[in-house]
Amino acid sequence: xxxxxxxxxxxxxxxxxxxxxxxxxxxxxxxxxxxxxxxxxxxxxxxxxxxxxxxxxxxxxxxxxxxxxxxxxxxxxxxxxxxxxxxxxxxxxxxxxxxxxxxxxxxxxxxxxxxxxxxxxxxxxxxxxxxxxxxxxxxxxxxxxxxxxxxxxxxxxxxxxxxxxxxxxxxxxxxxxxxxxxxxxxxxxxxxxxxxxxxxxxxxxxxxxxxxxxxx
Amino acid sequence: xxxxxxxxxxxxxxxxxxxxxxxxxxxxxxxxxxxxxxxxxxxxxxxxxxxxxxxxxxxxxxxxxxxxxxxxxxxxxxxxxxxxxxxxxxxxxxxxxxxxxxxxxxxxxxxxxxxxxxxxxxxxxxxxxxxxxxxxxxxxxxxxxxxxxxxxxxxxxxxxxxxxxxxxxxxxxxxxxxxxxxxxxxxxxxxxxxxxxxxxxxxxxxxxxxxxxxxxxxxxxxxxxxxxxxxxxxxxxxxxx
Numbered sequence: 001x002x003x004x005x006x007x008x009x010x011x012x013x014x015x016x017x018x019x020x021x022x023x024x025x026x027x028x029x030x031x032x033x034x035x036x037x038x039x040x041x042x043x044x045x046x047x048x049x050x051x052x053x054x055x056x057x058x059x060x061x062x063x064x065x066x067x068x069x070x071x072x073x074x075x076x077x078x079x080x081x082x083x084x085x086x087x088x089x090x091x092x093x094x095x096x097x098x099x100x101x102x103x104x105x106x107x108x109x110x111x112x113x114x115x116x117x118x119x120x121x122x123x124x125x126x127x128x129x130x131x132x133x134x135x136x137x138x139x140x141x142x143x144x145x146x147x148x149x150x151x152x153x154x155x156x157x158x159x160x161x162x163x164x165x166x167x168x169x170x171x172x173x174x175x176x177x178x179x180x181x182x183x184x185x186x187x188x189x190x191x192x193x194x195x196x197x198x199x200x201x202x203x204x205x206x207x208x209x210x211x212x213x214x215x216x
Numbered sequence: 217x218x219x220x221x222x223x224x225x226x227x228x229x230x231x232x233x234x235x236x237x238x239x240x241x242x243x244x245x246x247x248x249x250x251x252x253x254x255x256x257x258x259x260x261x262x263x264x265x266x267x268x269x270x271x272x273x274x275x276x277x278x279x280x281x282x283x284x285x286x287x288x289x290x291x292x293x294x295x296x297x298x299x300x301x302x303x304x305x306x307x308x309x310x311x312x313x314x315x316x317x318x319x320x321x322x323x324x325x326x327x328x329x330x331x332x333x334x335x336x337x338x339x340x341x342x343x344x345x346x347x348x349x350x351x352x353x354x355x356x357x358x359x360x361x362x363x364x365x366x367x368x369x370x371x372x373x374x375x376x377x378x379x380x381x382x383x384x385x386x387x388x389x390x391x392x393x394x395x396x397x398x399x400x401x402x403x404x405x406x407x408x409x410x411x412x413x414x415x416x417x418x419x420x421x422x423x424x425x426x427x428x429x430x431x432x433x434x435x436x437x438x439x440x441x442x443x444x445x446x447x448x449x450x451x452x453x454x455x456x457x
Contacts, residue, residue, distance in 0.1 A: 033236075033238055127310050128273060128314045128321075160233075161272050161273050168307045172307065200266050204270060204272070204275075204296070205268050205269045207299075208269075
């Protein structure tokens with residue numbers, strides 16, 4: 001879609017802007033959530049700024065792209081071979097929290113409740129879009145579970161159809177270890193958001209909340 | 217929209233969703249009153265969105281849509297009719313159901329009302345939610361896909377050769393002709409024609425006439441269901457929108 005938007009921008013703007021400006025608009029419009037108009041606005045904003053304010057942005061982009069890669073263990077973003085979370089000896093290596101994207105790690109970390117390690121899949125299974133397990137870091141996860149002494153895998157994929165499909169697939173693949181009593185595969189509880197009103201809760205969330213009720 | 221009325225309330229089955237911008241989703245819906253439509257659900261990915269989990273694929277909802285200045289509908293409200301949660305509780309149901317939804321997304325015309333196709337689709341998802349095995353789920357989906365062909369006006373002709381009219385020695389299927397051909401006509405300069413065994417032909421006839429409620433019980437070999445699958449897919453490919 002971004003490419004199509006870019007192409008549209010070229011069609012409409014090719015005679016209006018000089019090639020360097022058009023290139024910048026095209027590149028910016030490839031970013032998620034940035035359409036041709038926003039890209040144009042950002043371009044003119046950047047061009048209005050003095051060089052000492054714009055060049056650090058260009059350098060930061062280059063530096064991040066050059067220096068940041070994936071952790072060889074959990075596939076989080078890192079400057080080193082292994083990320084800070086995998087190297088931290090205070091974290092419990094027998095717990096693995098599986099997430100779709102590196103940004104999900106930040107959300108879990110913000111809770112200050114979880115002291116285990118992570119595994120980033122790089123997306124979720126989507127039968128409808130043809131995204132199968134081979135497109136995700138599934139094998140790497142199963143290898144970790146079998147080679148390291150893991151006692152619990154928490155599948156924290158999104159509570160969407162793709163996230164649920166991913167959780168079901170992981171649970172199915174790890175069933176032998178679970179049945180042998182070596183491992184637990186769990187999923188974070190689904191329910192009502194704190195501060196929300198019961199009145200506005202949707203039926204799916206509410207039924208999940210009721211199914212997962214606990215003693216008080 | 218007729219009479220300048222730019223709002224619409226209709227039952228709809230959620231076909232697919234994809235992320236858009238910060239917290240939005242663009243959904244494909246199959247509605248009873250307007251066929252397949254695309255609509256934006258603003259802010260749906262925020263945990264406190266009132267649309268919340270209502271608009272997951274396979275859900276049947278009463279949807280409120282508004283057509284603004286863009287060509288995309290905006291979702292202004294949704295009430296659950298059936299969640300069909302059981303489809304999302306088993307991977308094999310999701311896998312098989314995905315092919316049904318893929319047909320809707322690829323071949324069903326946009327903004328073209330077809331209440332028969334809508335009702336059939338909803339019933340198929342209902343039976344899919346009850347399927348106790350992958351084979352049963354596959355049976356439901358194959359039968360539903362075949363019947364959806366008919367609901368869209370593509371009834372395959374299975375009783376006589378589509379080239380010469382011969383009603384014996386039928387041995388192949390030609391999607392461009394929309395039916396079977398005999399052994400003498402098979403291979404006469406046709407590109408898309410493929411062999412159809414006697415069992416394949418019988419199975420294809422059967423899925424078209426047997427009620428959907430019995431589809432989960434039909435057991436055919438993988439090779440035979442593959443032939444039926446191929447015939448259905450090729451007709452959609454050839455004639456679908």
